[in-house]
Amino acid sequence: MSDHEYVPKSKFGKWFNDRLPLLTLRNHLTDYPTPKNLNYWWTFGAILTFCLVAQIITGIILAMHYVATAGLAFESIEHIMRDVNYGWLIRYFHANGSSMFFLAVYIHIFRSLYYGSHKSPREVIWIIGMIIYFLMMMTAFMGYVLPWGQMSFWAATVITNLFSAVPFFGESITNWLWGGFAVDSPTLTRFYALHYLFPFLILGLVILHIWALHIPGNNNPVGIDIKQPSKDTVPFHPYIVLKDLFALLIFLLIFAFFVFYSPNLLGHPDNYIEANPLVTPDHIVPEWYLLPFYAILRSIPDKLLGVIAMFASIFVLVILPWLDTSKVRSAIFRPIYKQFYWFLVADVIILGYMGAMPAEGTYLLIARVATAYYFIHFLIILPFLGIKEKTLEVPLSITEPVLGGSSNQTMAKDNSNLRDNL
Amino acid sequence: MSESDKKKPNRRDFIITATTAAGAVGVGAAAWPLIDQMNPDASVKALASTEVDISGVQSGQSITVLWRGKPVFIKRRTQEEIDSARSVDLKDLKHPEKDEDRAKNPEWLVTLGICTHLGCVPLTDKGDYKGWFCPCHGSHYDTSGRIRKGPAPTNLEIPKYEFVDNNTIKIG
Amino acid sequence: MKNFIKLIIFLVLLTSFSSHKLLAESSQENLKVNWSFKSFFGTFDRASLQRGYQVFNEVCSSCHSIKYLSYRNLTEKGGPEFSEEEAKAIAANFEVTDGPDSTGEMFTRPAKLSDKFVMPYANEEEAKSANGGAYPPDMSVLVKARKDGADYIYSLLLGYEDPPVDIKLDDGVYYNKYMYGNNIKMSAPLFDELVEYSDGTKATTEQMAKDVVSFLMWAAEPHLEQRHKIGFRVIIYLIIISILVYFSMKKIWSRIESEV
Numbered sequence: 001m002s003d004h005e006y007v008p009k010s011k012f013g014k015w016f017n018d019r020l021p022l023l024t025l026r027n028h029l030t031d032y033p034t035p036k037n038l039n040y041w042w043t044f045g046a047i048l049t050f051c052l053v054a055q056i057i058t059g060i061i062l063a064m065h066y067v068a069t070a071g072l073a074f075e076s077i078e079h080i081m082r083d084v085n086y087g088w089l090i091r092y093f094h095a096n097g098s099s100m101f102f103l104a105v106y107i108h109i110f111r112s113l114y115y116g117s118h119k120s121p122r123e124v125i126w127i128i129g130m131i132i133y134f135l136m137m138m139t140a141f142m143g144y145v146l147p148w149g150q151m152s153f154w155a156a157t158v159i160t161n162l163f164s165a166v167p168f169f170g171e172s173i174t175n176w177l178w179g180g181f182a183v184d185s186p187t188l189t190r191f192y193a194l195h196y197l198f199p200f201l202i203l204g205l206v207i208l209h210i211w212a213l214h215i216p217g218n219n220n221p222v223g224i225d226i227k228q229p230s231k232d233t234v235p236f237h238p239y240i241v242l243k244d245l246f247a248l249l250i251f252l253l254i255f256a257f258f259v260f261y262s263p264n265l266l267g268h269p270d271n272y273i274e275a276n277p278l279v280t281p282d283h284i285v286p287e288w289y290l291l292p293f294y295a296i297l298r299s300i301p302d303k304l305l306g307v308i309a310m311f312a313s314i315f316v317l318v319i320l321p322w323l324d325t326s327k328v329r330s331a332i333f334r335p336i337y338k339q340f341y342w343f344l345v346a347d348v349i350i351l352g353y354m355g356a357m358p359a360e361g362t363y364l365l366i367a368r369v370a371t372a373y374y375f376i377h378f379l380i381i382l383p384f385l386g387i388k389e390k391t392l393e394v395p396l397s398i399t400e401p402v403l404g405g406s407s408n409q410t411m412a413k414d415n416s417n418l419r420d421n422l
Numbered sequence: 423m424s425e426s427d428k429k430k431p432n433r434r435d436f437i438i439t440a441t442t443a444a445g446a447v448g449v450g451a452a453a454w455p456l457i458d459q460m461n462p463d464a465s466v467k468a469l470a471s472t473e474v475d476i477s478g479v480q481s482g483q484s485i486t487v488l489w490r491g492k493p494v495f496i497k498r499r500t501q502e503e504i505d506s507a508r509s510v511d512l513k514d515l516k517h518p519e520k521d522e523d524r525a526k527n528p529e530w531l532v533t534l535g536i537c538t539h540l541g542c543v544p545l546t547d548k549g550d551y552k553g554w555f556c557p558c559h560g561s562h563y564d565t566s567g568r569i570r571k572g573p574a575p576t577n578l579e580i581p582k583y584e585f586v587d588n589n590t591i592k593i594g
Numbered sequence: 595m596k597n598f599i600k601l602i603i604f605l606v607l608l609t610s611f612s613s614h615k616l617l618a619e620s621s622q623e624n625l626k627v628n629w630s631f632k633s634f635f636g637t638f639d640r641a642s643l644q645r646g647y648q649v650f651n652e653v654c655s656s657c658h659s660i661k662y663l664s665y666r667n668l669t670e671k672g673g674p675e676f677s678e679e680e681a682k683a684i685a686a687n688f689e690v691t692d693g694p695d696s697t698g699e700m701f702t703r704p705a706k707l708s709d710k711f712v713m714p715y716a717n718e719e720e721a722k723s724a725n726g727g728a729y730p731p732d733m734s735v736l737v738k739a740r741k742d743g744a745d746y747i748y749s750l751l752l753g754y755e756d757p758p759v760d761i762k763l764d765d766g767v768y769y770n771k772y773m774y775g776n777n778i779k780m781s782a783p784l785f786d787e788l789v790e791y792s793d794g795t796k797a798t799t800e801q802m803a804k805d806v807v808s809f810l811m812w813a814a815e816p817h818l819e820q821r822h823k824i825g826f827r828v829i830i831y832l833i834i835i836s837i838l839v840y841f842s843m844k845k846i847w848s849r850i851e852s853e854v
Contacts, residue, residue, distance in 0.1 A: 036850065061459055078662040078734065081817075083464040086455035088817045089824070234850060242843040249836040256832060260825025261634065264738055272739035272814075273731070282774075435845055441838040448831055468666045468708035478696065 028214070033233035034240045035220035037398050041111040042218070043247030044104050050248055051101040052206060056199050058094040059143075066146065068192035070185035073148035074274040092263040098140050099266045100255050102289035105133060114341055116329025117219040123321040125212040130318045132205045135198055137290060142195040144287060148188060149271030154284050156183045156191070162297075165304040182277060220398060223330030227397040283358065291355030292348050296374065298359040299367040309371065316378045323378055325386025333392040340381055347373045471594035473586065476530070484546050486535055489593045493535030493543055494581060495554075496591065499565060503552070504528045507566035517576045521566040524580055532583050532591065533567040539574035554578070622771050624745040625752065627804060631811060634826065637819050638812055643674035645791055646809025649802050651684075652789050654733065657725060657780075659713035662734035663813055666707040672819035673812055681707060688712040726766045728779035737807070737814040744811050746772065751803040754782035 006027045008014045017023040065084050067076040080087035109129070112118050118126035141159060145152045160177045164170040179186030217226060217233075226232045234240065258265065266288065270281045286294050296313050300306035316323070331338040347370050354367035472489045476496060479485055484497035499507070507521040508528075525531045535543050542558035549555030550571060551564035561572030568577040583593045630639045647668065650660070665685035668676045676684065685705040690712060693700035705712060715721035722729050737743035749772040757769035763777065770778045784799045784806075791797050812818070 057456065061456060064460070075662070079463075079465065082662065082667070083466075085458040085461055085463060087459060087463070088821065089455050090459060092821075238846050239850070242839065242846055246836065246839045246843050249832055249839055253829065253832045253836070256825065256828050260821055260828065263821075269739050269741050269743070272735040435842075437838065437845055438842045441835070441842045444835050444838055448835055451831075464666075464670075465664070465708070468664065470708075475696065 030235065030237035032214060032236040033217065033226070033229050034236050035218050035226060035232060035398055036234045036239075037220050037222065037232075038218065038240070038243075039221055040243075040247055041107065041114075042220075043244045044108040044111065046244035047104045047248050047251050048101070048108060049206065051097060051104055052199065052202060055094060055097050055101060056203070058090050058097065059196070059199065061090050062094055063196060066192075068146065068189045070148060070188055070275070073146060073188060077147045089259070092259045096255065096258045096263060096266060098143060099287070099289065100251070100258070101136070102140070104251070105136065106289070109133070110345060113344070114331045115219055115221055116223050116324070116326075116331070118321050119324060119326075119329050120321065121216045122213070122219060125209060126321055127318055128205055128209045128212060130314070132202055132209065133317075134314060135202050135205070137293075139195060139198040139202065140287065140289065142191040142198070145188065145191050146195065147271060148275045150273045150275055150279075150281050151268045151271040151284070153183060153275035153277065154280055155286060156187060158284060159286075160187070162307045162310075165307045167304070184277075219329060221330060222332060222395060222398060223328065224394055224396075224398065228399070232398040285356050288352065288356070291353075292351035293355075295351040295355035295367045296371045298355070299364065299371045313374060316375065320378065320382075324382045326389060326391070327386075328391045328394060333394050334385075334389055335392065336389050337385055340377060340385065343373070344377050347377070471592055474591045474593065475589060476591055477589040481529075486546075487593070489581065494593055495531070495533050495535045495546065495567075495578075497531045497533075497546070498529055499525075499531055503565040506552070507564060507568075510564065510566075510568075514570075516569050519566075519568060519577055521568075524566050524568075524577070527585065530591070531565075531567060532593070533578040533580055536579070537561055537574055538569065538576045538578065539572070544578075622749075622753075624742055624749040624772060626745055627748055627807075629744055629808070629811070631808070631818055634822065636822055638672070638808060640675055641793060641795075642805045642808045643812055644676065645793070645795060645802075646805035646807070646812075647674050647676075648791065649784075649789055649806040650733070650809055653783050653802075654806065655711075655714060657714055657721070657730040658733045659715070659721075659730075660711045660733040660813060661713055662732075663711045664707070665705060665709055665711065667816060669707070670816065673816060674809070678707075685709065726779060730780070733810055733813060735814045737811045743814070744807050747810065748803050748807045750778075751784055751807070752799065 006024050008017045008023045013023055062080065065076065065080045065087065067073060077091070080091050082088075084090075112126065112129075141155065145156045160174055160183065163173045163177060166173055175181060177187070178184065179190060268285065273281075285291070293310050293313060297306045297310040300309045326334060326337065328334055331341055350366065351370045351374065354363050354370065357363040359367070469490065472487065474485075474487050474496060476485070476498070479496065479498045481498050482500045482503075484495055486493045486495055488494070504521075504525075507525075510521075512518040512520065521528075524533075537544050537556040537558065539556065539559055539561050542556050544554035544556040544561070544563060546554055549562035551562050553565045553567060553570075554563040555561070556563075556572070556574065559573050561574035562570050563574075563578055564570050566577075567580075569575070581593055583591055586592050630636060630642075665681055668674055668681040668684065669678050685707055688705040688709075688711075689702045690705045690709050691700050692703050695701055715724060718729055731739075737747060740746045750770060753770045753772035754768060755771060757763055757776075761769065761776075763769060767777050767779055768781055769776055784802050786799055787797050788799075789797050789802065795801060815821075
């Protein structure tokens with residue numbers, strides 16, 4: 001299982017590998033020892049890799065036909081939808097792809113939170129992941145501006161105006177971002193340039209993310225370290241590759257349903273009205289995947305503090321490995337954490353829902369409570385829980401609870417026993 | 423070592439072969455839209471024809487018009503030029519074509535203004551044969567647009583065209 | 595897990611409560627039409643699209659542009675599928691400005707298939723001043739630019755009625771029960787027998803509304819039929835390959851499961 005012993009068989013392979021060890025890399029990736037008890041929540045890493053590559057490919061294609069100028073952007077999208085061969089397919093794939101990408105990334109993040117994948121020794125993986133997530137939000141936001149519909153324009157206006165909250169320099173910053181005194185053609189063109197660049201930054205970070213993963217190896221549902229690689233792990237290829245592929249295909253089925261049968265369901269009708277700087281739509285909402293942050297922003301009555309709270313809600317995730325003080329990784333063995341985990345899931349969904357509703361009355365009140373819980377969860381409950389919580393007994397090795405049966409079933413049984421104990 | 427060897431599949435099962443084959447078909451089918459999108463789109467294909475007013479062209483003059491993004495030479499030939507084009511022995515030609523076939527109406531020669539060598543636009547009324555001369559790599563064309571000297575392999579291409587009336591040519 | 599179920603129940607209650615509240619806010623629920631293009635295999639009704647074009651041409655197009663469509667689209671597969679001669683004849687009824695000619699002058703000529711649909715007004719300002727300050731929106735993607743697009747526009751076309759006694763309307767403003775805020779600056783555009791269908795279909799208001807909305811749906815989504823067709827194949831393919839991959843995976847994993 002060790003990479004260092006690998007020697008290519010052919011003479012040419014050896015010659016090449018001595019100069020550029022690509023074959024060693026390939027060997028490392030295919031033989032990479034993966035815990036054999038990974039469940040399907042672990043397949044989202046591969047699904048996300050697919051999403052990124054698919055978005056980059058379809059994005060480059062769209063860039064071949066799109067015109068990033070205020071007067072022509074909307075028209076060029078219609079040109080793609082009507083005239084370019086399969087343009088409608090590629091654009092609908094790209095637009096829905098962003099939603100599917102975020103769906104997968106949220107599952108991936110919440111899987112980490114449940115099984116404690118962010119904890120030592122995997123903090124750096126987690127932090128890189130959070131940077132990727134932040135870049136993804138920026139990329140998605142700038143991509144949403146490109147069709148130059150009403151929602152594009154007003155989303156750009158509202159989000160760039162966040163920076164006007166900065167004391168003293170606010171106006172200079174917004175004018176610098178816009179290249180003018182309001183969102184206009186220069187803004188669109190620079191967003192386009194950055195929307196093209198960021199995915200490649202993400203790609204670079206994804207490589208670092210995987211590199212950092214391959215140092216300690218994967219976490220796993222029981223959250224304990226690998227004791228005997230020969231018993232506890234399987235080579236990545238073909239075992240995990242096939243499992244990831246199967247999960248990806250199921251994911252693609254859902255994806256295809258959106259692309260072919262409800263391509264505009266996740267979008268907003270107003271974005272089919274060309275941008276008009278004189279009229280704001282009645283309800284401005286960001287795309288669904290940004291709604292929780294939008295709710296946090298609006299729940300704070302002060303402009304500057306709202307912006308700070310929104311950025312803090314992301315930053316708090318970055319420092320999470322040090323906030324979550326429990327030595328036990330997996331929620332399976334943390335009965336109280338598990339409760340709070342589901343509270344957090346509910347909280348984020350509620351925040352998302354409130355982000356889509358008008359910021360008034362009961363909605364605003366619920367959003368405020370949910371915002372408060374979000375920060376309390378990370379800043380108070382998690383550090384405290386790590387010290388106070390009485391965790392269940394953790395098995396000695398991955399294979400230990402497996403003795404006498406197939407791994408998956410026993411794990412499931414094991415799970416339900418534990419749940420009943422709560 | 424023996425442990426990991428045992429874990430690796432050692433024979434190809436039918437189901438795995440079938441999966442691989444079906445997967446290859448799927449990847450191929452998915453690749454087609456990604457390739458086809460670069461082909462000329464519906465709006466470009468629709469701009470197939472251009473009508474040109476030739477009433478102002480004097481004998482011996484030629485005009486260059488744009489058709490599908492390419493230059494087209496429309497030359498109103500003098501009797502002398504027609505005679506010189508028609509008197510050539512086909513054996514002397516690199517790409518033998520009769521002038522009668524190239525210019526249905528002998529007075530008007532319509533050719534694509536693109537050198538068949540590497541795509542430059544030849545200069546009108548220049549070169550050893552008083553037809554066209556391509557400055558890029560020195561191809562000489564005669565008054566029928568046929569290659570006579572130089573690296574170009576074939577004669578200047580004749581686009582599809584028709585006379586709508588005495589003063590209008592429709593190209594494409 | 596129990597918590598999770600509780601959470602779901604809570605969310606469902608919350609959602610139903612608030613969507614109920616939202617519905618109460620909006621004025622009227624749209625009329626529902628059983629559109630031929632809605633289902634998984636949905637296609638357009640050609641005859642309806644052709645009639646819809648007629649309604650658009652004779653009624654809507656005097657104020658509304660449809661600027662992203664070209665006359666050639668009328669012949670394309672999956673649309674009204676007029677013959678090329680019919681579409682050429684339709685195009686030739688319109689004058690477009692072309693040029694400059696060899697003397698540098700712009701000139702007008704009859705439209706060709708490759709031309710975009712001619713707009714009733716040169717620009718938004720002219721359209722506004724001709725319509726009492728209201729801009730008749732471009733219809734190219736109108737169905738996609740409204741929530742519940744096809745049903746909404748259909749409802750709107752049939753939603754004109756006398757205002758309730760307590761509501762006073764300004765000049766040039768009409769009452770429509772499906773319009774947001776109920777005030778609309780477009781007078782009722784359709785009434786029975788307004789157009790004469792050449793295929794003998796009776797031109798009731800409902801029929802015309804249905805035809806023109808079908809036409810607008812096609813205009814907004816010209817590749818809908820192709821999308822449904824390809825989508826069906828993709829999904830069938832994905833199901834088959836998923837099953838194949840599933841059994842391949844089982845086969846390969848069985849090698850270690852038996853070992854443990």
